[in-house]
Amino acid sequence: MLSSPRLVYLLKFAGPALILVWLIGYLISDRPAYDNVVRQFRSERDLFIADFLDNEVGGQLDGTSISELCASKTWTPGLMISCDPQSGGFGQVKDAHLNCIRFAIEAGAELVLPRIIKRDDKNIANTRPKNGNGPYIGEFIDYLFDFEHLNQTLSEHCPQLKFYRSMNELWDVPQVQSARKISLQDIGVKLNGSVIEDMGTLPEQIKSYIDRTESPDTRPFPIRFKADVISSAFPTAYGNPELAKSFGRLLRPRKDARVLAGIALYNLHKMYQLNLDPKQGFQHSTFPGLHLRTEADAAPLFPPFGNQVTTLLEFVTNSSTEFAFVATGETEERRRSFSKKAEAVKVTMVYKQDLLLDEPEGRELLEQLTWDQRALVDYEIMLRAGFTVGLSESSFDWNIALRRNAVPGAEGEVSSPTTSSPIQYQDRYSTLFGSSEKGRTLRATVWP
Structure with a gap:
């Protein structure tokens, strides 16, 4: 029989040990509870990026x-x-x-x-x-x-x-x-x-x-x-x-590009106090996303720089927005030119490079990516925009528009804003300008 001092000694350590074993077993058996405990020890930024990676637009894939x-x-x-x-x-x-x-x-x-x-x-x-x-x-x-x-x-x-x-x-x-x-x-x-x-x-x-x-x-x-x-x-x-x-x-973009997009989106969220919740995919009242497709490889296939800039500025002016995210692989000189034209109509243009300025590691990783890999960062950010504007000749834009259209509640036509450019596709969250046969083919064949 154990003496009283020894019994007290054992209970002193056995009690907390049993509680710890029970707690570990409970958390392992109840994944949501475990996740909630872990989340309390992570920063707001890290939680945002983790939620961004874990919650794709359209929810979990139903295969x-x-x-x-x-x-x-x-x-x-x-x-x-x-x-x-x-x-x-x-x-x-x-x-x-x-x-x-x-x-x-x-x-x-x-x-x-x-x-x-x-x-x-x-x-x-x-x-x-x-x-x-x-x-x-x-x-x-x-x-x-x-x-x-x-x-x-x-x-x-x-x-x-x-x-x-x-x-x-x-x-x-x-x-x-x-x-x-x-x-x-x-x-x-x-x-x-x-x-x-x-x-x-x-x-x-x-x-x-x-x-x-x-x-x-x-x-x-x-x-x-x-x-x-x-x-x-x-x-x-x-x-x-x-x-x-x-x-x-x-086919989902490679993970390092998605991580960069999560970092950039978090910084955009803080910069403009957007109240973004990455667990919700995208919300209509957040931010506009524009695709400027005027890079060196685009000349024979897409409208020239001046035409695209005019169309995009006309759209954002009619939308009464103060800023817009711009997806583009353009040179710094061309980006500055577009931003200066936007300032004339009191709209600030924001690029992925701007959103990684205070992120030394993120900025370095972006620079290490090739031109096409950087476009993946734009793609992931554009998926989360409140509404997007692009070109009907672009398979990039059709992927974004049709992916967002597949989300419940996105279907249906909306009244078109007054623009001088023809609109080939429009729903609650996306507008594609153009009237080409290529656009009709892409609409019929793109798996978003």
Whole structure:
């Protein structure tokens, strides 16, 4: 039997220990409670950035429609699809990668993820710099996108699709080092411009072409077919409407760019006392986001600098705003020029560089990113704007507009402000100026 002093001694330490064990067990079993305790020890800035990263616009991805798509296909082990690397900006590359993934799903094939051609750092208009006399190899997918997110999402919602990060993973499979050619034209798909007219027959057309090219009885396995870059081909209106909202979310910007966007958005929130809540995605009454697409590579495809500036200033003037965030890859000289013109109508223009001025580490990281990688920071900030203004010729802007339109309550037309420029698309949160055929094609084919 324990003596009284020894019993008191044991109880003195056993009591707190039992309470600590109970508390740890409770927190582990109750994740929200654990998170709430941890949050009390984090700064407002760190909490804002963490909430920004954890809460995407549109909420958590519902992959049900992706699962249904993959379950509806007939899969052929050992049949591989790869696609040529794509050049260009975020919107173009995302479109090509999603088209390649969808083509592999329709074929019921394994997939070698396409690479990305990095533009010339010294001349951004050169999107396909020469690679000596050899073929373009390109960067891995995580040059722009979050590979771990793609891997996790496909593994969960499309486990039938076996995919490889690159041909490097197949170095010991000699049968697939060379590839047969395949394209939408080869398989006899009827196109309206670049858009597939009849999606219902596509799987059978792919199978028939492959069987004609390499007889099922004699062809080697595994076998690889290589497609050209596929762009703006799949009509998003075909099939389950939920797929149009979820498929594009397979590809999310790389994490370091998203962290920078979270830092910049927090500083914007403090600078203008916006009362932003990153857990809520975006709120209509926060801040306007403008896309100025006048960089050196834009000249042949987009309206000139003066026209875009006039349109954007006309819009913000009619909107009675005091400031606007501007997404652009323009030079410092051009940014100053736009800001000076905006000052004449009493509107302050804010750029990502401004929002990282007092962030030495963030500013250094931004400078280390390439021109196309910096655009990812703009993209993530624009998604959280109260309303955005862009160009109908821009796949970047269609990704933003249609992603925001997929959020409940965003649908429907609104009365247009008085402007001298035609409006091709408008909902409660986004306006795209223009009237081009390219804009109509992008609207029909972009998975946001």
